[in-house]
Amino acid sequence: MGLHAGVVFAFFYAPIAILVVFSFSNDRVVGRWGGFTFDWYGEFWNNNQLTNSISVSLQVAAISTVVSVVLGTLSALALERFTFRGKRVFDALLYLPIIIPDVTMGIMMLVFFAEGIDVIDALFGITLSKGLATITLSHVAFCISFVSVVVRARLSGMDERLEEAAADLYATRWQTFRHVTLPQILPGVAGGGLLALTLSLDDVVVSQFTSGPGATTLPVFVFSLIRKGVTPMINAVSVVMFVASLILVAGMLAVDRLRSPGTNVPAATPGAIPPAESLQNGQERGDQ
């Protein structure tokens, strides 16, 4: 079984290793080795369209992360701590963007902006052009749900007596939140934020359907390059994107260590959110 695990890891990492090696290959043919060179990285750096798309990607990711962290955290607090009308509907609505296939989500946004752009413009007195704004609006729509799920996992593991104690000691609601709840859930908020950032930077399909001629994100641009025909420059771009992902993983792990020392399953992983008791254990250990 150890051998099997080794084979699976080889399967995971060999393609990435090969990609990195060939990004330094001095040959016009993508998969042929022709000596060492940094040329493709240079070409990538001097490609204006590429660097523009990187800046669009970063703007979209930054705005959608901030907005979805605020909205997602608020909704997590509401769902875990309060009862309100339509709570069950809201809960279900919050899950849908996580499970919907991205093609469907992309189509929904495409039709929505095609039909609704005039309505939105009239309502808010703005001129919304397809591009930065529409991509960001769509990214927020799916990021909120992921942030909310991660923050909720953290909140459900939190000892509610702490909040009650604060209230007993005449803390106002805001003071309780600011000095008791927020510090406790901060790792969850940070984890959710990193998840939102990754999802936004990663997204190809939804962005493709909402981008306009003025603005495309990096993955959309790279996707169109691949479709036109691969060049070794794409290897270099891919390696840079891979390194960016690695940095995000490192951030995620750092946050995870803060969140719950001793928990085995990284909580920011869909499909592997640790059960409440392991979060609680971690928290108790953290409190000592």
Add this chain to the structure above:
Amino acid sequence: MALPAYTYLIAFFAVPFVIVVVYSFATRTRTGGTALSGWNLESYRRLGEQIVRDVLWRSLGLAIITTALCLILAYPFAYYMTIVSTTTRNVMLVLVMIPFWTNFLVRNYAWRLILSSGGPLSSVTEAIGLGETDLLFTKTAVVLGLVYSFLPFMILPLYASIERIDHSLIEASRDLYASGPQTFRRIIGPLSMPGVIAGSILVFVPSLGAYVTPDILGGGKEVLLGSYIVTQFGTARNFPFGASLSVVLMVVMLTATVAYFRQGGRNL
């Protein structure tokens, strides 16, 4: 407190969702526009046409093969993770997470590079005397890319459910002279079922709607549901039909999710 997110999701998720459903009952005009009148079921009737059925079955087949392969690859791996030391386990978890977080496009592109004619794989098979391989733009390449993309989705829930099994149950079965396979069939298998179901849904749903992988590795030669939907909104300009296909995809996804929650799984 939920109001801002609630409002946002209604405006930018629920409304688009409803529009697509409404569109699926609309009529395509001769110029490729969409007339929001004369509501009909024409788009749904077209789902029965031979060419559409072919696309649906092909996508379904590929999604099932992908899910099965992921399950076969992931199960021993996830089980192994539960029996190694905590340090090894944590290292393995991180190593599974890295591909999981790596850009989807990059991962698929890596295979495009490997499988390209005259590329690394072909050179290797030629060197060991197997002759050139030309897998790019085949069904095999698409399945390979899908398995590669979604394998972590299978490993993580499987690991979570196997790890939760009370080890004394396994010991008890061994004490009662159960053989290895018997213990697996009677104890470990049934108890890890929630993980199997969760992982299968997490792999099956995105495989069924996959768009990027079939495009990059299949070259769009094998028309699959994802790209077929996109075509309806692009070159074919048949929004109502594309909408009805999307509705089909959403129904499959919702059914799978409801089944998952019925099973008592909560770890989505």
